[in-house]
Amino acid sequence: MEKPYVLGLDMGGTNSVLGAVDARGHVLARTSIKTQAYADINDYVEALYQEAVKIMDSLGGIELFRGIGAGVPNGNYYTGYIQDAMNLPWQTVPFAQLVSDRFGIPCKITNDANAAAMGEMTYGVARGMKNFIMITLGTGVGSGIVIDGKVVYGHDGFAGELGHTCAVRGELARPCNCGKVGCLEAYASATGVARTAKEIISSSTKETLLRSINIDAITSKDVYDAAEKGDEVAKEIFDFTGTILGQSLADFVAFSAPEAIVLFGGLTKSGHWIKDPVEKAMNENVLPLWRNKVKVLFSDLKEADAAVLGASALAWE
Amino acid sequence: MEKPYVLGLDMGGTNSVLGAVDARGHVLARTSIKTQAYADINDYVEALYQEAVKIMDSLGGIELFRGIGAGVPNGNYYTGYIQDAMNLPWQTVPFAQLVSDRFGIPCKITNDANAAAMGEMTYGVARGMKNFIMITLGTGVGSGIVIDGKVVYGHDGFAGELGHTCAVRGELARPCNCGKVGCLEAYASATGVARTAKEIISSSTKETLLRSINIDAITSKDVYDAAEKGDEVAKEIFDFTGTILGQSLADFVAFSAPEAIVLFGGLTKSGHWIKDPVEKAMNENVLPLWRNKVKVLFSDLKEADAAVLGASALAWE
Numbered sequence: 183m184e185k186p187y188v189l190g191l192d193m194g195g196t197n198s199v200l201g202a203v204d205a206r207g208h209v210l211a212r213t214s215i216k217t218q219a220y221a222d223i224n225d226y227v228e229a230l231y232q233e234a235v236k237i238m239d240s241l242g243g244i245e246l247f248r249g250i251g252a253g254v255p256n257g258n259y260y261t262g263y264i265q266d267a268m269n270l271p272w273q274t275v276p277f278a279q280l281v282s283d284r285f286g287i288p289c290k291i292t293n294d295a296n297a298a299a300m301g302e303m304t305y306g307v308a309r310g311m312k313n314f315i316m317i318t319l320g321t322g323v324g325s326g327i328v329i330d331g332k333v334v335y336g337h338d339g340f341a342g343e344l345g346h347t348c349a350v351r352g353e354l355a356r357p358c359n360c361g362k363v364g365c366l367e368a369y370a371s372a373t374g375v376a377r378t379a380k381e382i383i384s385s386s387t388k389e390t391l392l393r394s395i396n397i398d399a400i401t402s403k404d405v406y407d408a409a410e411k412g413d414e415v416a417k418e419i420f421d422f423t424g425t426i427l428g429q430s431l432a433d434f435v436a437f438s439a440p441e442a443i444v445l446f447g448g449l450t451k452s453g454h455w456i457k458d459p460v461e462k463a464m465n466e467n468v469l470p471l472w473r474n475k476v477k478v479l480f481s482d483l484k485e486a487d488a489a490v491l492g493a494s495a496l497a498w499e
Numbered sequence: 500m501e502k503p504y505v506l507g508l509d510m511g512g513t514n515s516v517l518g519a520v521d522a523r524g525h526v527l528a529r530t531s532i533k534t535q536a537y538a539d540i541n542d543y544v545e546a547l548y549q550e551a552v553k554i555m556d557s558l559g560g561i562e563l564f565r566g567i568g569a570g571v572p573n574g575n576y577y578t579g580y581i582q583d584a585m586n587l588p589w590q591t592v593p594f595a596q597l598v599s600d601r602f603g604i605p606c607k608i609t610n611d612a613n614a615a616a617m618g619e620m621t622y623g624v625a626r627g628m629k630n631f632i633m634i635t636l637g638t639g640v641g642s643g644i645v646i647d648g649k650v651v652y653g654h655d656g657f658a659g660e661l662g663h664t665c666a667v668r669g670e671l672a673r674p675c676n677c678g679k680v681g682c683l684e685a686y687a688s689a690t691g692v693a694r695t696a697k698e699i700i701s702s703s704t705k706e707t708l709l710r711s712i713n714i715d716a717i718t719s720k721d722v723y724d725a726a727e728k729g730d731e732v733a734k735e736i737f738d739f740t741g742t743i744l745g746q747s748l749a750d751f752v753a754f755s756a757p758e759a760i761v762l763f764g765g766l767t768k769s770g771h772w773i774k775d776p777v778e779k780a781m782n783e784n785v786l787p788l789w790r791n792k793v794k795v796l797f798s799d800l801k802e803a804d805a806a807v808l809g810a811s812a813l814a815w816e
Contacts, residue, residue, distance in 0.1 A: 313654040327754065329651055329658075336646070336756025337630040338788075346786050347750040351668060360786055433664040437644065437754050439653025469663050469677055475655075 187241060189234060190494025191252040192294070193217060195269040200230065201490035202237050202247070205498070207305030209487050211237035223272040227280050234285065249288040250281060251496025253297030253489055258339040262291055290496040294318070294489060296333050296342060298481075299326025301492025302444050307479045314440045317344065317431075319447035322359070323367040323374075329438055345371070349430050369426045372448050375402045379419050390415035406452040420455040427456075428463025435468050435476050442477035446488065450480040504558060506551060507811025508569035509611070510534060512586040517547065518807035519554050519564070522815070524622030526804050528554035540589040544597050551602065566605040567598060568813025570614030570806055575656040579608055607813040611635070611806060613650050613659060615798075616643025618809025619761050624796045631757045634661065634748075636764035639676070640684040640691075646755055662688070666747050686743045689765050692719045696736050707732035723769040737772040744773075745780025752785050752793050759794035763805065767797040 187210070192199045194217060201212040213233045220226035238244045254277060256267040262278025264270065281289040292300070299316035302308035308316070308328070316326040323345030327334040334341045345367035346360050355364030356377065368374050379400040383392055391408040392400060392415060408416035431443050443464075449456050457478060465473050483491055504527070509516045511534060518529040530550045537543035555561045571594060573584040579595025581587065598606040609617070616633035619625040625633070625645070633643040640662030644651040651658045662684035663677050672681030673694065685691050696717040700709055708725040709717060709732060725733035748760050760781075766773050774795060782790050800808055 329646060329653070330649070332647070334646055334755055337758040338756050338792075340788060341646075341754065341756035343753040343756075343786055347753050348746065348784065351746070362784065362786070429665065429668070433750070434754070436660040436664045437658065437751070438651055439655050439658035439660075441654040467665065467679065469660055469679070471655075471657060 185246055185248040187238075187247045188494045188497035189238075189247060189250040190490040190492070190497070191230070191250060191254075192297075192489035192493050193252060193254040193270075194489075195255070198226075198230065199490055200234055200237070201487070201494065202241055203491060203494040207301075207483075207487075207491055209490055211240055212490065213237055218271060221271050223275045223277070223280060226272075227284050230281070231284050244285070244287065247287055249290070249497035250285060251297070251300075251493045251498075252277070252281070252289065252291040253294040253493035254291050255293065257291040257293045259290065259292045259296070259333070259335050260339040262289070264291070288497070290499065292333070292335075292493075292496060293324070294492070295324025296326040296335075297492035297496065298324070298446055298488065299328055299333055299444075299492070300495035301483060301488055302446075302481060303328055303331075304495035304498060305491050306444070306481055306483045306488075308442065308444050311441050313438060314442045314444055315344070315431075315434050315438065316444045316446065317370075317427075319370055319372075319445060319449040321372055323365075323371050327438060328440075344430070344434060347430060347433070349426050366427070366430045370423060370430075370449065372402065375405065375419065375423055375449065376400050378422055379405055382415060382419055382422065386415075388415050392416060402448050402452055402456075406455060409452070409455045417455065420452060421459045423449070424456050424459025425463040428460040428465075429467050431460065431464045431478070432467030435464070435472050439472070440476060442479050444479045444481055446481035446483075453480075502563055502565040504555075504564045505811045505814035506555075506564060506567040507807040507809070507814070508547070508567060508571070509614075509806035509810050510569060510571040510587075511806075512572070515543075515547065516807055517551055517554070518804070518811065519558055520808060520811040524618075524800075524804075524808055526807055528557055529807065530554055535588060538588050540592045540594070540597060543589075544601050547598070548601050561602070561604065564604055566607070566814035567602060568614070568617075568810045568815075569594070569598070569606065569608040570611040570810035571608050572610065574608040574610045576607065576609045576613070576650070576652050577656040579606070581608070605814070607816065609650065609652075609810075609813060610641070611809070612641030613643040613652075614809035614813065615641070615763055615805065616645050616650055616761075616809070617812035618800060618805055619763075619798060620645055620648075621812035621815065622808050623761070623798055623800045623805075625759065625761050628758050630755060631759045631761055632661070632748075632751050632755065633761045633763065634687075634744075636687055636689075636762060636766040638689055640682075640688050644755060645757075651755075661747070661751060664747060664750070666743050683744070683747045687740060687747075687766065689719065692722065692736070692740055692766065693717050695739055696722055699732060699736055699739065703732075705732050709733060719765050719769055719773075723772060726769070726772045734772065737769060738776045740766070741773050741776025742780040745777040745782075746784050748777065748781045748795070749784030752781070752789050756789070757793060759796050761796050761798055763798035763800075770797075 325344035
C-alpha cells in the first residue's frame with residue numbers, strides 16, 4: 183500500500199510545530215515543542231521523535247508515513263544542514279541526517295519561504311503551476327521560486343532571497359536588518375509597513391484615524407481598518423508599500439516569466455487595498471509582453487496550517 | 500555511429516550566418532544569406548537549405564548532422580515560433596517547424612542571449628556549470644539564465660529579460676528603447692555607455708582625451724583607449740557603468756544563487772577597467788553569504804563564432 187501520510191515540521195525560533203498531513207493537505211494531528219528548550223540538538227530531535235510517535239500512532243503508526251519535511255531557519259536543501267542559524271541554540275547541525283536516523287524515515291529540509299512555495303504548489307493556489315514565485319510577507323520578506331515545477335536552490339542551496347534585492351536606491355533608501363540598504367524587506371515586511379506609516383503620518387498634518395494609535399506600534403491591520411473607514415492616509419500607506427512591492431515584482435517577472443506571483447502573510451489580509459497598487463505598479467513596470475498577463479494571487483491556506491503544510495510537501499517529493 | 504556534427508544558425512536583422520560545428524565547438528564550415536532578401540519565409544528557408552547542403556556535403560552529408568539550432572530574434576523555445584519580431588520581414592512564423600520540415604532533421608530555436616548561454620555551457624567558460632547567468636552586452640543587453648543545467652524559459656518561453664529590469668529608479672532614470680525608464684539596458688548597452696560618456700564629459704570641464712572625439716560617436720573602445728592612457732574621465736565612465744551593472748548583478752545573484760555571471764560583448768573588451776567596478780559593486784550589494792563567492796567571468800569564445808556556436812549547442816540537447 184502507498185503510504186498515505188507525511189510529517190511536516192515548522193521550526194520557528196520559539197516553537198516547533200509538527201503535523202501529520204494527508205495528500206489533500208489536511209492536517210490530521212499536530213503537536214509542538216519549545217525550540218529553545220534543548221541546548222543539545224540530539225535532545226531536541228529525541229523530544230521531537232517522542233511527540234511524533236504519539237501523533238503517528240494515533241493514525242496507525244509510522245509504517246503509514248512516507249517521510250518528514252521540515253521548514254527550518256537557514257535550512258539547506260542540498261546538504262540537509264542548518265547553517266549559521268543565529269536564532270537557534272545549535273547554529274550549524276546536520277539536521278536532516280539526525281532526524282532521518284532517529285525516525286527511520288527520510289527527512290528533507292529547506293527554509294520557510296521555500297517550504298511555503300512547496301505548500302502552495304502541492305495544496306494551495308499554485309496547484310498545477312510549474313512556474314511561479316512565492317513571496318512571504320511577515321516579520322521579514324522571504325521568497326521561494328518555482329521553475330519547471332521545482333523550487334530553485336541555485337549553486338549553493340540559498341537561491342531565492344528576493345527580500346534582499348534592492349527596491350530603493352540612493353540616499354533615501356532605508357537600512358535593512360541584513361546590513362544593506364533599500365532592500366524590499368525594509369519596505370514590505372511588517373516592520374517596513376510600520377515604518378512607512380510612521381513616516382507618512384509624521385510628515386504631514388493630515389487628519390487620520392491612525393493618529394489615535396501609538397505611532398511606534400502601528401500594524402498593517404490598523405492601517406487596513408482605517409482604510410476601510412475611508413482614511414486617506416491609510417490608503418497612501420498602502421499605495422506607497424504596494425508600489426514598491428509591485429515595482430520589485432516586475433523585475434522578478436523579467437527573470438523567470440512566472441505564471442503567477444503568490445503572496446502570503448500579514449499584508450495580504452489588507453485585500454484590495456494592497457493588491458490594487460501592487461498590480462498597478464507591477465504592470466506599469468514589466469515589458470509589454472507581460473502586461474496584465476501575470477497573476478497576483480493571495481495564498482488561501484489557513485495561516486495556522488500553512489507552514490506545516492509547506493514543510494510536509496517536501497516529503498512527497 | 501553517433502552523428503558528429505550540428506548546424507548553428509545565427510539570424511540577425513541583416514545577415515543570417517550558418518555554421519557546421521563539432522562537439523568540441525569548432526566551426527568547421529560557414530556560410531551566410533541576407534535575412535532581408537526574402538519577403539516570404541518559405542523562400543528564406545529554401546535559400547538557407549541550399550546553402551546548408553553545400554557545407555553539409557563538404558563534411559560528408561546530412562546523415563552526419565544531428566540537428567540544427569537557431570538563435571533568432573524573439574524565438575520561442577517552447578513553440579518554435581518567431582513571434583512579433585519587428586526587425587524581420589515575417590514577424591510571426593513557425594520557424595522551427597518550417598526548418599525541420601525542409602531539412603529533415605530536428606530544429607530548435609531560442610533567442611540570441613539564451614543561445615549564448617547554451618554556447619558558454621557547451622563550449623565556453625561555463626562548461627561543467629549547472630547554475631550561471633549569461634549577460635550579453637551589445638546594442639542591447641540580453642540574458643540567459645541557467646539553473647540546474649537548463650536554460651530558464653518560464654511560463655511563456657520569454658524568461659530572462661534582465662536587460663529590462665530596473666537599474667535606476669526615480670526622476671533621473673534614463674528612458675529605454677522598450678518604453679520603460681531606468682532599465683539596465685539604458686546604462687550597460689553600447690548606446691548606454693556612449694550616453695554616459697557624453698553626460699560625464701559635458702557636465703565637467705575636466706581635461707580628457709575623449710574631447711577629441713565626436714561626442715555623439717564615442718564607443719567603449721574609445722573609452723578603453725583613453726583609460727589605458729591614464730585618462731581619469733574615462734575611468735569615471737567605466738566606474739559609473741560598472742557600478743550600475745554590478746548593483747543589478749547583485750540582485751540577480753539573490754534570485755538564482757549562480758556559481759558565476761558570464762559577460763559577453765563590447766564592454767568586456769575593456770578588461771579590468773569594467774570588471775573591477777562590476778565586481779566591487781556586486782560584492783557590496785549581495786548578502787554576506789555570497790560576498791566574494793560568485794565569479795564574474797568574461798566569455799572567451801571568439802566573437803565571430805560565439806553566436807553560431809551558441810545556436811548550435813541547442814542541437815545537441
